[in-house]
Amino acid sequence: MEHGSRVTPGVIGLGSMGLGAATSLVRAGFAARGHDIDAGARERFEAAGGAVDADAAALAGACDVVAVFVVNADQIEQVLFASGAVAAARPGTVFILSATIPPARAEQFGMRLRDAGMLAIDAPVSGGAARAAEGAMTIMASGPDAAFERADPVLRAIATRVFRLGDAPGAGSRMKLVNQHLAGIHIVAAAEALVLAIGMGLDPHRVIETIRDCAGTSWMFENRGPHIADGDYKPLSAVDIFVKDLGIVIEESGRQGFDPVLASRALDQFRRAAAEGWGRADDAAVARIYAGDAGIALPDAGRV
Amino acid sequence: MEHGSRVTPGVIGLGSMGLGAATSLVRAGFAARGHDIDAGARERFEAAGGAVDADAAALAGACDVVAVFVVNADQIEQVLFASGAVAAARPGTVFILSATIPPARAEQFGMRLRDAGMLAIDAPVSGGAARAAEGAMTIMASGPDAAFERADPVLRAIATRVFRLGDAPGAGSRMKLVNQHLAGIHIVAAAEALVLAIGMGLDPHRVIETIRDCAGTSWMFENRGPHIADGDYKPLSAVDIFVKDLGIVIEESGRQGFDPVLASRALDQFRRAAAEGWGRADDAAVARIYAGDAGIALPDAGRV
Numbered sequence: 221m222e223h224g225s226r227v228t229p230g231v232i233g234l235g236s237m238g239l240g241a242a243t244s245l246v247r248a249g250f251a252a253r254g255h256d257i258d259a260g261a262r263e264r265f266e267a268a269g270g271a272v273d274a275d276a277a278a279l280a281g282a283c284d285v286v287a288v289f290v291v292n293a294d295q296i297e298q299v300l301f302a303s304g305a306v307a308a309a310r311p312g313t314v315f316i317l318s319a320t321i322p323p324a325r326a327e328q329f330g331m332r333l334r335d336a337g338m339l340a341i342d343a344p345v346s347g348g349a350a351r352a353a354e355g356a357m358t359i360m361a362s363g364p365d366a367a368f369e370r371a372d373p374v375l376r377a378i379a380t381r382v383f384r385l386g387d388a389p390g391a392g393s394r395m396k397l398v399n400q401h402l403a404g405i406h407i408v409a410a411a412e413a414l415v416l417a418i419g420m421g422l423d424p425h426r427v428i429e430t431i432r433d434c435a436g437t438s439w440m441f442e443n444r445g446p447h448i449a450d451g452d453y454k455p456l457s458a459v460d461i462f463v464k465d466l467g468i469v470i471e472e473s474g475r476q477g478f479d480p481v482l483a484s485r486a487l488d489q490f491r492r493a494a495a496e497g498w499g500r501a502d503d504a505a506v507a508r509i510y511a512g513d514a515g516i517a518l519p520d521a522g523r524v
Numbered sequence: 525m526e527h528g529s530r531v532t533p534g535v536i537g538l539g540s541m542g543l544g545a546a547t548s549l550v551r552a553g554f555a556a557r558g559h560d561i562d563a564g565a566r567e568r569f570e571a572a573g574g575a576v577d578a579d580a581a582a583l584a585g586a587c588d589v590v591a592v593f594v595v596n597a598d599q600i601e602q603v604l605f606a607s608g609a610v611a612a613a614r615p616g617t618v619f620i621l622s623a624t625i626p627p628a629r630a631e632q633f634g635m636r637l638r639d640a641g642m643l644a645i646d647a648p649v650s651g652g653a654a655r656a657a658e659g660a661m662t663i664m665a666s667g668p669d670a671a672f673e674r675a676d677p678v679l680r681a682i683a684t685r686v687f688r689l690g691d692a693p694g695a696g697s698r699m700k701l702v703n704q705h706l707a708g709i710h711i712v713a714a715a716e717a718l719v720l721a722i723g724m725g726l727d728p729h730r731v732i733e734t735i736r737d738c739a740g741t742s743w744m745f746e747n748r749g750p751h752i753a754d755g756d757y758k759p760l761s762a763v764d765i766f767v768k769d770l771g772i773v774i775e776e777s778g779r780q781g782f783d784p785v786l787a788s789r790a791l792d793q794f795r796r797a798a799a800e801g802w803g804r805a806d807d808a809a810v811a812r813i814y815a816g817d818a819g820i821a822l823p824d825a826g827r828v
Contacts, residue, residue, distance in 0.1 A: 323724070346737075346738035346739045346740070347738070347739065348739060358734075358737045358738050360734060360738070381737050383730075383733070383734045383737075385726075385730065385734070391726070394721070394724045394725070394726055395721075395726060395731065395734055395735075397724075398717050398718075398720065398721045398724075398726065398731055398735060398740065399734075399735055399738045399739065399740035400740065401713075401716070401717045401720065401740070402713055402714070402717050402735065402740030402741070402742070402745065403738075403739050403740040405709070405713040405716075405786065406710065406713065406740070406742060408785075408786055409705075409706055409709040409710065409713070409786050410706070412705070412709075412784055412785065412786055412787065413702050413705045413706050414702075415782070416702065416705065416773075416776075416777060416780065416782050416784060417698070417699075417702045419780040419781075419782055420627070420698045420701075420702075420776070420780060421698070422689075422695070422698055422699060422702065426687075426689065427699065427702055429687075430662075430664060430687045430689070430699055430703075431699075431702060431703055431706065433650075433662045433685050433687075434650035434651070434662050434664070434703045434707075434743075435650045435651065435652060435703065435707045435743050435744060435747070436650070436702065436703035436704065436705070436706030436707040436710070436743070436744075437706070437742065437743045438706070438710060438741065438742035438743065438744075438745075439738075439739050439740070439741045439742065440739060440740075440742075441706065441742075443739070469720075472720075472724070473720060476720065476723040476724060476818065476820075477723075477818050477819065478719070478720050478723055478814070478817075478818040478820070479814075479817060479818065480716055480720060481712075481716065481789050481792075481793065481814075482709065482712055482713050482716055482786055482789055482790065483716065485785050485786055485789055486786065488785075489785065510782070510783075510785075513782075513783060514780065514781050514782040514783065515781065516780075516782070
């Protein structure tokens with residue numbers, strides 16, 4: 221409970237990652253506040269012992285550190301500026317921006333927050349909903365020392381690892397872009413491999429059990445492979461997220477004069493999955509595209 | 525030393541994986557024999573305490589279990605049949621075939637060995653030279669029970685995990701094909717990601733340190749990434765190996781009516797690397813293709 225009296229943190233955006241962060245703060249003894257435009261999300265946080273605010277401005281005015289767990293840059297724009305959160309915040313409030321956004325947008329948000337007298341940390345996260353719920357995310361962070369000093373107990377409550385990658389927003393988002401590049405390709409590679417394996421007559425559960433001990437493994441193969449082996453595509457992270465995130469990778473690659481050969485093809489496969497109605501299903505549903513093309517029957521638990 | 529009197533094992537092909545297996549057998553107390561067409565390789569095994577044979581037939585005639593660690597199916601053909609190893613072997617000798625070969629070839633070798641009165645295990649391996657040297661490989665194995673019973677102490681001396689995938693040759697090679705599909709894509713993905721990261725101004729060592737704690741990581745990213753970050757392409761596993769192995773993936777995919785979108789593009793990149801003179805360099809040298817295309821300068825330790 222030691223941090224409770226020093227810092228009041230708030231979380232805007234109580235989806236799977238934000239709710240995990242917010243409940244981790246409650247568990248760590250903070251008088252944490254939360255806001256989401258969805259009433260059901262607010263109720264879930266109240267049920268977990270949190271205090272909720274009806275709008276983002278009210279939350280920002282009551283907090284010293286505000287973590288923003290929305291989905292994209294437009295939503296950050298909406299939350300920080302259109303909704304009046306920055307206008308309502310006290311000078312020196314730390315805004316932790318945890319969405320996956322183009323690095324240039326992270327730099328711009330950082331400058332606008334600084335000009336408004338605020339502190340900003342570019343702080344994309346990794347680890348998935350399960351680690352978020354445990355307060356065990358990894359944060360790829362950049363921002364000024366003063367922001368980290370103030371936000372330190374908050375960051376430590378929601379993450380086991382905080383990589384400090386620079387003293388201004390931008391570097392965190394560049395690192396997250398690299399992570400999403402790899403993660404997106406690895407999901408599609410896992411789908412491609414497992415559908416081929418099933419086509420060759422191998423049992424997909426046995427494939428996962430074997431390959432996880434071999435040089436072909438990846439975090440995504442081990443995490444998403446079972447969704448394909450079980451035929452269970454209830455969304456933990458949706459196809460649409462990787463349509464967005466690999467879109468950011470391709471856009472930034474273009475700015476660098478770089479041709480991301482594999483990422484471009486992985487994005488094609490996610491876009492096809494979205495076009496065929498799997499956009500809100502688990503991203504492992506990209507396996508359905510491969511299976512459909514080749515006429516290979518996949519396990520199907522009937523859950524999306 | 526308990527196994528020494530029961531089984532005499534031999535290893536044909538004393539490259540990085542075979543030498544690791546053979547020295548692991550010596551260390552486990554076996555009177556292990558070794559053969560390689562290269563005199564330098566034979567001398568390295570003698571220096572490690574092994575007994576060497578000048579030809580494959582002599583080794584096969586002196587051993588109960590013969591592990592064949594050559595590079596491809598044509599070399600297995602050469603070693604087993606053209607060189608007279610099978611003709612010289614006692615009936616019931618177990619041949620452990622550890623090269624990465626097309627599954628159909630593994631099935632054929634299994635049938636021919638059976639028809640010659642021998643036992644065969646289709647036994648591709650994973651783990652790299654370091655784990656081979658420690659007797660800590662992973663084996664993806666299939667073959668009849670009688671073969672496993674006889675070869676069990678040998679397999680346990682060279683591997684920490686032996687996955688038994690079926691009672692006939694073929695299944696082991698199908699699993700290895702899936703592993704190489706993923707491993708090949710992951711190497712190219714690591715190269716693509718790290719060159720893009722360097723282009724964006726990130727430090728590649730910092731990228732590896734960060735991503736290995738995030739959802740974008742893979743075995744290959746962690747293993748090959750440092751070669752790119754250090755600019756050190758002295759070959760642990762060469763570009764040419766993945767030209768061969770992804771070629772097997774593409775060929776088998778064609779037989780299944782399956783389009784391996786990412787594997788095909790990964791193979792294109794390895795082929796380009798080979799065409800530009802990197803065929804015998806470490807497979808991470810595929811990063812040079814990306815860097816050359818985009819005009820991005822990579823670390824270069826000058827070691828190939």
